[in-house]
Amino acid sequence: MTQARVLVSRAIFPETIARLQAHFDVEANQSDEDWSREQLIAKLQGRQGVFTTGSERIDETVLAACPELKICANMAVGYNNFDLDAMTAHGVLGTNAPDVLTETTADFGFALLMATARRIAESEHFLRAGQWKKWRFDMFSGSDVHGATLGIIGMGRIGQGIAKRGAHGFGMNVIYHNRSRLDAALEADCKARYVGKEELLRTADHVVLVVPYSPASHHTIGAAELALMKPSATLVNIARGGIVDDAALALALREGRIAAAGLDVFEGEPKVHPDLLTVPNVVLTPHIASATVPTRRAMADLAVDNLIGFLVDGKPLTPLNPAVLAAR
Numbered sequence: 001m002t003q004a005r006v007l008v009s010r011a012i013f014p015e016t017i018a019r020l021q022a023h024f025d026v027e028a029n030q031s032d033e034d035w036s037r038e039q040l041i042a043k044l045q046g047r048q049g050v051f052t053t054g055s056e057r058i059d060e061t062v063l064a065a066c067p068e069l070k071i072c073a074n075m076a077v078g079y080n081n082f083d084l085d086a087m088t089a090h091g092v093l094g095t096n097a098p099d100v101l102t103e104t105t106a107d108f109g110f111a112l113l114m115a116t117a118r119r120i121a122e123s124e125h126f127l128r129a130g131q132w133k134k135w136r137f138d139m140f141s142g143s144d145v146h147g148a149t150l151g152i153i154g155m156g157r158i159g160q161g162i163a164k165r166g167a168h169g170f171g172m173n174v175i176y177h178n179r180s181r182l183d184a185a186l187e188a189d190c191k192a193r194y195v196g197k198e199e200l201l202r203t204a205d206h207v208v209l210v211v212p213y214s215p216a217s218h219h220t221i222g223a224a225e226l227a228l229m230k231p232s233a234t235l236v237n238i239a240r241g242g243i244v245d246d247a248a249l250a251l252a253l254r255e256g257r258i259a260a261a262g263l264d265v266f267e268g269e270p271k272v273h274p275d276l277l278t279v280p281n282v283v284l285t286p287h288i289a290s291a292t293v294p295t296r297r298a299m300a301d302l303a304v305d306n307l308i309g310f311l312v313d314g315k316p317l318t319p320l321n322p323a324v325l326a327a328r
C-alpha cells in the first residue's frame with residue numbers, strides 16, 4: 001500500500017515528525033519558514049494531510065487548489081483558521097486538539113488575571129528601569145483577586161477551569177455568561193451563577209474572555225461594553241484576537257475607564273495595536289496560554305493521532321465536521 005503524503009506547515013518537536021514518518025511520506029518545515037498562501041498551496045500539491053498550528057488559513061481558495069487534500073489536523077483547540085463549511089463541501093476533514101490543553105490554559109488565564117490585578121508586569125518594568133528609589137504606601141496598589149467577583153464570558157472547558165480556580169482556590173464569587181446555560185451539576189461544580197452579559201460587565205471586578213472566535217463573537221467587547229465595566233475592573237482575553245476591539249480597549253485603559261487588562265491574543269497578531277504598547281496598565285503576552293512543554297507535546301500528539309486515525313485507520317479522534325466521515 002502506498003503511504004499517504006503529509007505536510008507539516010510549521011516547526012514542531014522532532015518526535016512529532018518521527019511519529020508521522022512511521023506512517024507517512026512527510027515534508028516538514030523545521031526551519032519554520034513563513035510560507036505565503038501560494039507557497040502553502042504549492043507545498044500541499046499531491047498531499048492528503050496537513051498538520052496545521054492554528055495560523056494557517058484553510059479556505060475555499062486553498063481547498064479548490066488542493067484537490068487531493070483529505071484532512072487538516074490543527075494543533076489547537078480553536079479552529080477559526082478553518083472554513084469548516086468549505087472543508088465539508090470539499091470532503092476535507094478538520095480536526096482540532098481539545099481537552100489536552102484545558103488545565104494548562106486555565107492556569108495561564110488565572111496567572112494573567114493575577115498579573116493584571118496586582119500590576120506585576122508594570123512594577124517589574126519600573127524596577128528594571130532603576131526607578132525604585134524608595135518604598136511608598138501606594139506603590140502599584142492593585143485590586144484584590146480573593147473574594148472578588150469573577151465574570152467569565154464563554155463557559156466551555158477552559159472557562160469552567162478558570163471558574164473552579166476562582167471559586168475553590170480564591171473564594172471568588174463567580175458569574176458567567178455563555179451562549180447556553182450549563183446544567184445544574186456543572187454550575188454547582190464551578191460554583192458559578194449564570195447572568196446576562198450586561199449584568200456581568202456591570203458587576204464583575206475581573207472579566208475573563210474565553211469565548212471561541214466567530215463572526216458572531218467579533219468585538220464581544222467594544223467601547224459600549226467597556227463603558228459598562230467598573231472603573232476598578234480588569235479585563236483578560238485569552239480567547240482570540242478580534243473578540244476585543246483593541247483600539248477601544250487601549251483608549252479605555254489610557255483614560256482610566258477600566259483599571260487594567262491582560263491580553264494573550266490580539267487582532268491581527270503577531271501585530272499588536274500600537275496604542276496597547278504605550279499604555280502602562282496592560283500585561284501583554286504573545287499567545288502562550290497553552291505553552292507548557294507537556295501540553296504542547298500532548299497537542300502535537302493529538303494532531304498526529306488524528307492524522308493516523310483518519311488516513312490509516314479511518315477513525316479520527318476529534319473530528320470537527322463528522323459529516324465528511326459519514327459521506328465516505
Ligand code: 8YV
Nearest residue numbers: 053054075076077078101290
Ligand atoms: C495554540 C490556542 O497554541 O489551542 C488554541 O486554540 O489558541 C493555542 O493553544 C495556538 O492556536 C497555536 O497552535
